Amino acid sequence: MKPAKISILAPGLIGGSVALAAARAYPNAELFIWSRRKESLAPIQKALPKAKTGTDLPAAAGSDLILLAAPASALADLVRSLLPHLSAHTLVTDVASVKGPVEKELAPLLRGRARWIGSHPMAGSEESGFHAARADLFQNATVILTPTLSTASQTTQDISTFWKALGARVVKVTTEEHDRQVARVSHLPHAVAATLVRAAGPKGLPFAGPGYRDTTRIAAGPTAMWAEILLGNRDEILAGLNGFRTELQALEKALETRDAAALTKFLEDAAKIRRALPSS
């Protein structure tokens, strides 16, 4: 797929970064960037003078690809308003961090009306909004695709081509597996980072080094968005918390009993797993 027209709704950190990256990857494509609020569009017009911007959804008509980058809670209404402007060949993808609820809402709305598939780019930062957007945000990032049983393989292939053109590597899993794994590698770490910050409190800040800085960086992120994500993936996160607590108890016991061998093994097993993560 080489899209002639790409629409991005709306230009926050992820949508804005897709806009910047797509403008480079597809210099001849028409870019339309939609925002609910007109004032959000000025910085985009400045950064991407050739792109079209606007607050009207009909301008998305004729898109080969529509990227839904609005908050997850706003997606169903957005898609309902978008339906008249879709054609069956339009590739539609969202970038929500929790896939189950989005699939439940969007799949029935879009069935037969467009080619929909879920995407989750594992990219971002503790910042939000277009001012934090970067054309290289997806370079070497992982994008998780969640095709369903009714997703045509051409759809999966087309969205893979798109994300790869933006520099990402692509992983495909079921929606359920996505929500299970992401609860453990993204949502739980976020919850735990916030917990660490609260446990240390403001009194700890003057003593903080790079370890604190990195383990807690994401706790500075947008809280409303993260509350929505944590509630959206509640069951998997609660299950992940259970596993986390079991591990934490093992650590605590080793400390309480001054069991150096158990403690070293606890840390060593973790280090072995973590060292297997390729450097970015």
Place this chain on the structure above:
Amino acid sequence: MKPAKISILAPGLIGGSVALAAARAYPNAELFIWSRRKESLAPIQKALPKAKTGTDLPAAAGSDLILLAAPASALADLVRSLLPHLSAHTLVTDVASVKGPVEKELAPLLRGRARWIGSHPMAGSEESGFHAARADLFQNATVILTPTLSTASQTTQDISTFWKALGARVVKVTTEEHDRQVARVSHLPHAVAATLVRAAGPKGLPFAGPGYRDTTRIAAGPTAMWAEILLGNRDEILAGLNGFRTELQALEKALETRDAAALTKFLEDAAKIRRALPSS
């Protein structure tokens, strides 16, 4: 203080970085770098051809400053062997991550024999050894000093001057306060990072994004050293774990009861604290 001779025992990540940084900050000073193992010294001779290196402690005699950067468990024996080569004016500092046990061991040994003060540079990485050492490791890093009631103010001033010359900012607290705060901003985050890695397991790695990468980076660090640190600061870490668990339970309750307001406030209070950390 402008040291004419600086000895560094031994050249791991921290000792090696001090050697590289001191060679820049004090280009006319004589540098002596000691290691128990001769084979550790070859890369240092290559990186710092003007420095003296060796496995004999008498070569440290006449130092204005001796930096003890060996593992905490080896410090007392090292200092005992070093005693004949110290003079009362020699400034001696360690870089151990837990100060209580080190003070208990070193203060009586060094009383009247040298000017000893504890330092804890909040710098490092998940790597270890001289190959990971960097001349700029202490640029904008925090170094915590732990003067005791019997530390002369000139000693505190001299070691401050040294760390500042290496680019660091200096904070002074009691040993007890150091161990309490560092348990919460360094040791507990390390333990929790390892716990997160274990809870997600190797199955999570293909889905990992920058959040996982940063929250768990330190879990790849040297495990024997960290087991020693965690056991060394056991009581404060167990107390910190208690506070952490209380916070985690509040988060879990908000999730279980789907209390969006409580969850948002939990995250927002954490974000407010974390956003107060100056960027590095």
